[in-house]
Amino acid sequence: MNLIYAAGISAILAVGLYLLLSRHVVRMIYGVMLISACVNLVIFLAGRIGANAPPVMAAGETMLAEGAANPLPQALVLTAIVIGFSLVAFVVALALKTYRRLNTLDQRALGEAEALGSPYVDARPHAGAKEADR
Numbered sequence: 001m002n003l004i005y006a007a008g009i010s011a012i013l014a015v016g017l018y019l020l021l022s023r024h025v026v027r028m029i030y031g032v033m034l035i036s037a038c039v040n041l042v043i044f045l046a047g048r049i050g051a052n053a054p055p056v057m058a059a060g061e062t063m064l065a066e067g068a069a070n071p072l073p074q075a076l077v078l079t080a081i082v083i084g085f086s087l088v089a090f091v092v093a094l095a096l097k098t099y100r101r102l103n104t105l106d107q108r109a110l111g112e113a114e115a116l117g118s119p120y121v122d123a124r125p126h127a128g129a130k131e132a133d134r
Helices: 002-020 025-046 073-100 111-118
Strands: none
Touching: 002 025, 025 073
8 A cells, every 4th residue: 555655656746846847937836835745745654654543642641552643743744834835935925026027937038147147256357466367
């Protein structure tokens, strides 16, 4: 059964990577969302999906009951959901700002920064450089 889950997760991840490599920003956002969902599914799969008792301890006990679900993957998935949502929200805000400024979301048309040149290459000669060094 885990092999079927792994195959499904791999297919979703492949679609997410395909969309992430697209030239359109909205498709890239969908790709990030799918990859985030795949990470959550992988964590669930690592936590052994199955019908287990909830991870609740009675008053005065110090250990979970035998056969109880592992609470760690559940906590990790909740954290991953929050991180994935915040990442998608940030990218959507960035895409909206880009669209409002440049009226396009196509990566081929977003080349203003390349026209400015590299910030690490100084076109002016240094003040202390000799004529022979220039």
